[in-house]
Amino acid sequence: MTRSDPVVGQxxxxxxxxxxxxRVDRWIARHPLLRRTADPLVVDLGYxxxxxxxxxLEARLRRVRSDVEVLGLEIEPARVERARAQLARVRAGEGVFAPDARVSFARGGFEVPVPDGRRPAVIRAFNVLRQYDEADVPAAWERMAARLRPDGMLVEGTCDELGRISTWIEIGPDAAPRTLTISLRLAELESPAVAAERLPKALIHRNVPGERIHDVLTALDREWTRAVAASSFGPVQRWRAALDALVEAGWPIGGRTRWRLGEMTLPWEAVAPR
Structure with missing residues (x-):
């Protein structure tokens, strides 16, 4: 990929x-892929x-993989220059980030330009597809996933401005979605159905009767309401009670060790558009 290649995206x-x-950073840090990959290059696409x-992202991932590298990509040249100026200040010891942080910035979009022909182990593309049409999503996934290592993953999702509501899809190098994760700040959570407004573009318009994601959110909200008695022990216990009830009802919810963080993960076939 050379600098003359066209930048793809908006x-x-x-x-x-x-x-x-x-929330998604912590999830990536715990993912087995990061620990086993031979080349821990991670791309922050559309930072x-x-x-x-x-x-x-680099600071969180280096705790479990000290040789991790993070490449930030942006389409807007002014944003790249601004980030490089931030990097210079970090290198000078200013701010809270490590001066030796393995971070770099470049101009790029869905084509994911990486120097020396390297392929990322992880591409995190957050809040970049919200402005696109749903019909544009598969092509964007395919273009990004094609740049991954054979053992890599694309993490595509969205969140609110404060990061209290977050959802993401894990996608393989074949551009096939694998899982959907919903991650919520449980303190003061009134209803987990709030996740509907921050679903990834592939699902956000599918939250209607007859669609699987609507069934999931409806069932989750119902069990959250039923678990109100557990709230006296705290919101985490209420969340666990709600998810336990869903599992008993047959929902294939994984990631039990991360339930305490307000997370639930489902296989893609449980939420895929009909």
């Missing part, structure tokens, strides 16, 4: 907040108006 709004992507999400 400029996003660029909304960036500190700690906004902490926005500030490079902070790339720095945060």
């Amino acid at each position: 400029v996003t709004r660029g909304t960036t907040n500190t700690n906004r992507l902490r 926005g108006a500030s490079g902070v999400t790339a720095f945060e």
